[in-house]
Amino acid sequence: METDVLLRIKDLHIGFRINESFYNAVDGVSLTLRKNEILAIVGESGCGKSTLATSIIGLFDRSNTRIQGEILFKNKNLATLTEDQLNDIRGLDISMIFQDPLSALNPLMRIGEQIEEGLIYHTKFSSHDRKRKVLELLKQVGIQNPNRVSRQFPHQLSGGMRQRVMIAIAISCKPKIIIADEPTTALDVTIQAQILDLLVEMQQETGAGIILITHDLGIVAEVANRVAVMYAGEIIEEAPVKELFLYPKHPYTRSLLHSIPQMNSYTNRLNAIEGMVPSLKYLPRLGCRFSSRIPWIRKEAHEKRPALHEISPGHFVRCTCWKEFHFNKVKGDGTYELYAN
């Protein structure tokens, strides 16, 4: 492994049991996270982003989940570890921040206690040192009166405060990797920017790598270094952030960036991308998974077994259908321009 690689996911499949059969919600995902990097994963809801994120540290219900492939971290394949083995990594090396900070905190436990919990098992701090560390962490995430807040319960805090607490929990043991699953989605717009700034600040302080899951491309443009676009359990495009915003290729990426329908010059029909991600059981698993949502593209334009192609350094696109897909790009002055293929 290259020295700056923190995490390498290889051909990962995660299936959930539905009536005695397994259906893959993540279907052959490969990803690499490097030091000091913010890797964004975007896609509509139901694409498998959360499944991917939580499976990295094995936070699924083991009896109903099947996991295949490799999640390599520090020369270990996390996909094969037991719950106890994973507990030595969770919180210490890899920690997580979740979408809804209200439901993500135990309603019966004081904030201080919830932050302290991880420290008990991952550090050798005395009880007194832990308490001091908790207050330090609260201050670090921008909470004004740490003493009081540490004695409060989750319901006594605002959404933004709770998410700050979640961040404090996540960074408490200085993890190498932070996985943030839609950390701002449940928050007020005004708070979103603050939380995002905080996350970036913490990343710069600790040098952690971040996997940032979101469906908000504004956030991606602002903070990410690299972006992977997921659709129906697969990565369909991956590129450095600038490259992706300037030269999006896959029809799905383009539609996410600019959902502006275009007149098809041959048929004079409005070719809008419609529909949504099919449910797990009815996910198309043969050919290009996006083809059903762009029915006006010739069948032959799709690959039989769509693979990721590197079309420029570090820029990967799945399938070949993008070559026939033209979409207007909205310019700053409101005029349209075709995306160059």
Next chain:
Amino acid sequence: MWKTIVRRFLLMIPQLFVLSILIFILAKFMPGDPFTGLITPETDPSRIEELTEKAGLNDPWHIQYVRWIARAVQGDFGMSYTFKRDVASLIGERALNTFWLSFLSVILLYAIAIPLGILAGRYHNSRLDKTVIFYSFFTYAIPTFVLSLVFLYIFGYKLEWFPTSGSVDIKYEPGTLGYIWSKGYHIILPAITYAILGTTGVIQYLRSEIIDTKAMDFVRTARSKGIPTRKVYSKHIIRNSLLPIAAFLGFTITGLLGGSIFIETIFGYPGMGQLFVSSISSRDYSVITALVMLYGFLTLLGSLLSDIIMSIVDPRIRIE
């Protein structure tokens, strides 16, 4: 909080007042009269009239009510016509019997049901879980009297491990060690029976709470911290799953005095449930009215207690 508790207590007064009027009127409509036990077919009708007049039963009902309630608030519920004794002390004695029986059975019930519910929920769908489900449906399906009779037959008559009726052996003087031992000995079998029959509800409730709580976001957060699984259970899953049981605890506590009609009747145990049944069948309505008033009061108290308990165990709930 104390202010609210006092206010809730004061609020109980009008509620009990309405209840007392209802009970009083209903008692008036009950067939039979309080002299049923005192008179025989040979009694002279004028003698009955004299008794009725003396008891004030010819006065308008509201006068009678005022007289009754004025005594009741002083703890004087009159005389029991069948037991020929003061109702308050009769109920007091029965309530004490019932309390010890219920207390032991509630302890046994929780000692059986809480671990089983937690294990079944934790190892959901396992062999253990299926066994527990089978056990709880089995005890749920058995009628109270069947299990009581089976236990009474096996452990009482056949094996003679336990006494088959009463609350104490008459050979002991009250207050002696033997007396206390004998009392305890008499409640074991009914308490076990009562406990087993009550486990189903608690087991099923707790099991499904555990299964639901396991899937909650804050449990995922707890797991993401890397704390040992047993801590995830003890500090997060179990604590939250016990809340609904705590919510019911107030009623469980006041219910300790309620007694079980079936169990007490079958085991010949002189408690509240048995007293209630016998007072109805003998139309001993000074006892009935006192009991119904007491049950009404206990229900109100139970709901207040439950609220107080919830405000202690759940920080989201404040009594305002």
